[in-house]
Structure formats: C-alpha cells, structure tokens
Amino acid sequence: MRAFLLLLLIFPVLELFVFVRVSSAIGFFPALLLIIAGSALGVLVMRVAGFATALRARESLQRGELPAEEMFQGLMLAVGGGLLLIPGFISDVLGLLCLLPFTRKLVANRLRRRAEEQAMRQRAFQDDPFQAQPRDSGQRPNVIEGEYERRDK
Template identity: 60%
Template sequence: MRVFLFLFLLFPIIELTLLIQVGSAIGALPTVLLVIGTAIAGGILLRVAGLATAWRAREKLARGELPEQEMLEGLLIAVGGGLLLLPGFISDIFGALCLIPFIRRLLVNKIRLRAAEQAMRQRAFADDLAARSGQARPGASQPNVLEGEYKRHD
C-alpha cells in the first residue's frame, strides 16, 4: 500500500517533468496542442470503443450469456479514456495501451486469472475455517463424524 501511495504522489511530478522537457524541446504551443489533441482523440476513441463493447455485451445478454469479458473490457476502456483525458504523456501512453484491442484482451485475461486465483484462495480459506469450527458450507459434503460418549475404566 505504501508503494502505491508513493507512486501516486510521484506520478504527477514525473508527468510535469516530462511535459516541461517536451515543451522545451518542441515549444510551448505545440506541447499544449499535443496535449489537447490527445485528449480529443481519447474522447473519440473512448466513445467508439465503448459503443462497440456495449453492443457486444448487449448481444451476449440477448443470447442469455453473461458478458463478463465485455464488462471488463468496458472498464479498461473507461480507464484508458480517462487516462487520455488527463494532461500528460505518460498517462496518454497507458491510456492508449488500454484502448488497443489485443492489449486490452491480454489485460482482461490477466485480470480474470488473478480474480479466479483470488477466489480459489478465499474459498480454500473459508473451507479451512468452516472445517475448524465444525460448520459446513451449504452444498459441501459433510464429514463422516460419529458422535458418542465414552467412559474410561482404569
């Protein structure tokens, strides 16, 4: 968590430094126009890619399927469009990567794998806790336990 906070605080400084470097290399007006142009292009790409993803999700829903792939792609499109709308070149690079279809699909598959692994870890942890407390989850097989009393004769 501290690393995330550190990167969150460091990111604007890096963006500003890069904007100053590019501005000094190509001039202030071309830099401002480039930032505005990427924001406009991001808005257009966000709208086009978002509509295409929404149509694919709608088609899947019409077939009675759950559109989890399209929902995650829609999330990445929204993140990518938001990053393109931010002023700066590093955020534009990451935003453009989120909007490129094959990279977006790779990221979605990676997210799905991590979510499945996390669900398996949580399920294993819940099963372990249930076994320790003597409770069983609904749908889980009951252990073979014989209850009884005993007396010790010495």
C-alpha cells in the same frame, strides 16, 4: 495506502518533467497541441467505447450469455479514454496502452488467472468442501408459491 499517496504526489511532478523535456525538444506550442489532441482523442474514445460496449453487452445478453468479457473490455476502454483526458504524456501513453487490443487481452487473462487463484484459495479454507455438491438427481426443491396476509387481533 502509502504507495498510492506517494504515486499521487509524484505523478504530476513526472508529468510536468516529461512535458518540459518534450517541449524543449519540439517546442512549447507543438507539445501543447499534442496534449490537447490527446484530450480530444480521450473524449472521442469515451463516447464511442461506451456505446459500443452497451451494444456488445446487449448482444451477449440476447444470446443468453453473461457479458463479463464485454464489460471488462468496455472498462479498459473507459480507463484508456480517461487517461487520455488527463493532460500529460505519461498518462497518454498509459491510455493508449489500455486501448490496444493485445494489452487488453493480456490484462484480462492475468485478472482471470488471479481471480481463479483467489477462488481456489477460498475453497481450500471451506469447512467441508464436499458438503455443497450439485444435485444431479433431478429433484425439485420443496417450494410452495403463494400469497399471504397477516391478520393481527
């Protein structure tokens, strides 16, 4: 929590420092135009990415698959667009990194590996790991479907 608070306090100062350095190198108005162009690109990415993610998710649902990968790609695009919306050069660079396909795949693989490790650790601390075995015998559970009505006297 302290690291997040420290980052929250330092990030605007770093953005301002980088803006002053860039504006002293290329001029104030070109630097300001770059910031505005980055925000406009962020708005465009947010609009297009949301629509494209919804279409890809719908296609994978029609194929009978879970759209986990498509949703993650859409999340990364939304984060990238959001970072582009924030005025500043550091956030723009981070947003552009989120938009690149190979960085999205790299982050997806890292998160998948981390989730698998987490699942393995949780399985290691189960009471009886052999208790929940899948049913291969083809037996159906005893389920009686119906409706009921409660009548109190």
